[in-house]
Amino acid sequence: MDDLDARLLVTMRAHPRIGLTELARRLGVARGTVQARLDKLTASGVIEDFGPTVVPARAGYPILAFVWLQIAQGRLAEAVATLRAVPQILEVHGTSGQHDLLCRVVARTTEHLQDIIADILTSPAVQRTDTTIALSTQIPYRIEPLLLDR
Numbered sequence: 001m002d003d004l005d006a007r008l009l010v011t012m013r014a015h016p017r018i019g020l021t022e023l024a025r026r027l028g029v030a031r032g033t034v035q036a037r038l039d040k041l042t043a044s045g046v047i048e049d050f051g052p053t054v055v056p057a058r059a060g061y062p063i064l065a066f067v068w069l070q071i072a073q074g075r076l077a078e079a080v081a082t083l084r085a086v087p088q089i090l091e092v093h094g095t096s097g098q099h100d101l102l103c104r105v106v107a108r109t110t111e112h113l114q115d116i117i118a119d120i121l122t123s124p125a126v127q128r129t130d131t132t133i134a135l136s137t138q139i140p141y142r143i144e145p146l147l148l149d150r
Contacts, residue, residue, distance in 0.1 A: 001046065004029065006147040008037055009047075013144060016052070061088065061106035063113050064137075067120070068099035068130040075125035076100070082123040088116050099130065 004027065011026055012018065020038075024031040041047045056064070071079045076094075083089050083103060091104040107113035113133070120126055 001041075003150060004033075005037055005041060005046075006150060008034065009041070009147050010144050056090070056106040061108055063107040063110060064134040065105045065107065065113055066132045066134065067103040067105050067117065068095075068132075069101040069103065069120070069126055070098075070128040071100040072125050072127050079123060079125035082120065082125060086116060086119060088112075 007027055008023070011023060015023075018026075020031050020034050024034045027034065038047065056062075069079065079101065080092065083092050083101075086105075088106050089103050090106060093102045094100065095102050105113065105116060107116055110133070113131070117129055117131060120129060
C-alpha cells in the first residue's frame with residue numbers, strides 16, 4: 001500500500017458516498033487509476049466491504065458491553081457456535097492471558113444484557129464470563145491515523 005492508496009481510503013472514509021469521478025478529481029488522478037486501485041485493494045482484502053456503517057445505539061441497542069469468556073478445555077468450537085447464534089454479539093476475538101475470548105455485545109437494556117449473558121452461560125463450553133459495560137466512547141473506531149502514518 002502506498003501514499004495514493006492511503007489517500008484514497010481516507011477520502012472514501014470521509015465521503016462514503018463519493019463517486020469514482022469525484023474521487024479521482026480530489027486525488028488528482030485518472031478515474032481508471034482510482035478503479036484499478038480499488039480493485040487491487042478489494043482483491044487483496046484491504047477493503048472488506050462498501051456497506052453503510054450502522055450505529056447500534058441509534059438502531060435500538062444503546063448498551064455496549066465487553067464480555068470476557070473462559071472456555072472449557074477443548075471446547076472452543078462449541079463455544080463459538082453458541083456465540084454465533086446470538087445476534088447481539090457483534091464480534092468475538094480469541095485472546096491470550098486469563099480469558100479465552102473477548103466479545104463485543106450490544107443490548108437494548110441492562111436487563112437485556114443480563115439475559116444475553118445468561119444465554120451464553122447455558123453452553124457447557126463456557127465456564128465463566130466477566131462483563132464490562134462501556135459508559136462512553138472516547139475514541140470511536142478509526143483507521144485514518146494508521147493509514148496516514150506511513
